[in-house]
Amino acid sequence: MAEMKNPTPSEIAAERRRSHRVNIAMPVLVRGKRGTQPFEEEAQTISVSAHGCMVRMATPVARAQEIAIVNTKTAEELPCTVTFHGQKEGGKTEVGVEFAEPSPLFWRIAFPPEDWDPSERKRPGGPRPAAKPKG
Numbered sequence: 001m002a003e004m005k006n007p008t009p010s011e012i013a014a015e016r017r018r019s020h021r022v023n024i025a026m027p028v029l030v031r032g033k034r035g036t037q038p039f040e041e042e043a044q045t046i047s048v049s050a051h052g053c054m055v056r057m058a059t060p061v062a063r064a065q066e067i068a069i070v071n072t073k074t075a076e077e078l079p080c081t082v083t084f085h086g087q088k089e090g091g092k093t094e095v096g097v098e099f100a101e102p103s104p105l106f107w108r109i110a111f112p113p114e115d116w117d118p119s120e121r122k123r124p125g126g127p128r129p130a131a132k133p134k135g
Contacts, residue, residue, distance in 0.1 A: 013059055020111050021054075022048045030057055031077070032067035042072075044092060050104035050111060052080060064121045069097060069108060 019083045021057060026045045033039065039059050046054040053069065061067060061082045084096030 021107060022107075022111060023047045024107075024109065026053060028053070028070045029070035029072055029083065030055065030059070030067055031061075032061060032065065034059060048107045048109070050102045052096065052098040053107075054084075054086070054094055054096050055121065056089075057095055058092050060093070061095060067097065069099075071108070075106065076106060078106055078123075083084045094112070 005096065020072045024045060024047065026048065027032075028043050028045055030041045030043050031039070041057055041059045043055045043057045044054055048054075055069070058125075063082055067080050067082060068077050069080050079100045080097040081100070082095060083098045086094030086096065099106070
């Protein structure tokens with residue numbers, strides 16, 4: 001009888017995820033209110049998905065706070081909700097935000113297909129077959 005392996009916490013999280021995350025640093029503008037005062041902060045993403053992103057920012061925001069993310073390359077702006085606070089480093093905090101509705105085109109990048117398995121990714125540096133001359 002085969003032994004069942006318990007999934008790791010990251011495997012469980014990946015199972016729950018609704019879309020693939022892509023680790024990419026993209027410039028964004030974060031807009032919101034701190035109390036009654038509006039704020040605007042230039043920030044960079046840590047990862048992005050069709051449902052939102054993880055961004056590193058200095059302005060404190062609360063969980064469930066409504067903010068907006070602006071893709072600085074396209075000037076497109078989407079409403080979001082703060083869903084997560086992560087590690088603090090250098091005066092900035094990792095903040096997870098979720099779009100009001102899924103927007104895979106917001107980032108203007110190609111996401112892996114739903115059945116993509118990162119463990120099957122080709123590793124660089126292996127021998128490659130020589131190209132055959134045409135003729």
